[in-house]
Amino acid sequence: MGDGNELAVVDSTRRWISAVVIGLNLCPFARRVFDAGRVRYVVTAAANGETLIADLGGELRTLALAPREVVETTLLIHPRAFLAFSDYNDFLSDADRLVRDLGFRGMIQIASFHPEYQFAGTAQNAVENYTNRSPYPMLHLLREESISEVATDPAMLDAIPQRNIQTLRGLGLAEIQHRLRSPTNPRE
Numbered sequence: 001m002g003d004g005n006e007l008a009v010v011d012s013t014r015r016w017i018s019a020v021v022i023g024l025n026l027c028p029f030a031r032r033v034f035d036a037g038r039v040r041y042v043v044t045a046a047a048n049g050e051t052l053i054a055d056l057g058g059e060l061r062t063l064a065l066a067p068r069e070v071v072e073t074t075l076l077i078h079p080r081a082f083l084a085f086s087d088y089n090d091f092l093s094d095a096d097r098l099v100r101d102l103g104f105r106g107m108i109q110i111a112s113f114h115p116e117y118q119f120a121g122t123a124q125n126a127v128e129n130y131t132n133r134s135p136y137p138m139l140h141l142l143r144e145e146s147i148s149e150v151a152t153d154p155a156m157l158d159a160i161p162q163r164n165i166q167t168l169r170g171l172g173l174a175e176i177q178h179r180l181r182s183p184t185n186p187r188e
Helices: 003-022 030-035 049-065 085-101 127-132 144-150 154-171 173-181
Strands: 039-043 073-077 108-113 138-143
Touching: 003 030, 003 039, 003 073, 003 173, 039 049, 049 073, 049 085, 049 108, 049 138, 085 108, 108 127, 127 154, 127 173, 138 144, 154 173
Parallel strands: 039 073
Antiparallel strands: 073 138, 108 138
């Protein structure tokens, strides 16, 4: 990818985080890290699973070695690989296996986001799917210690998904789709 294209992808992702993830409070931990500038944005040119898994391995190592004061979390954005959600979803088991194989289980976890995200057993446009819909396919590498430090109450963590679904239902599908199509999402 050319630098201009990468900048556009990162800019779109930042606006999505600000407007949707933080703006709707879908992740109560995001604002602190986002405002502090401790999110690492990496746009990969990977167009297949083999290249993406290699890039993911590099980013897992980079995150593990980086001081938290500098990089607390990484978004590995892959706008050319796994554009179909079913292929992306199949790849997630490979990504989790890599976390384990590199010895990062219990230290780093992967959260998944995709423009066509669909939870099992839901209709394609079910409101809950939009909690994980992003402008581009991406893997969010999270330090587990960052989550446990901020969320000392396990019940609060467990309540987040249901609260997010209620927030999105309150907005309605048309408003959610509008927010995703607005300047945050150039794909539409």
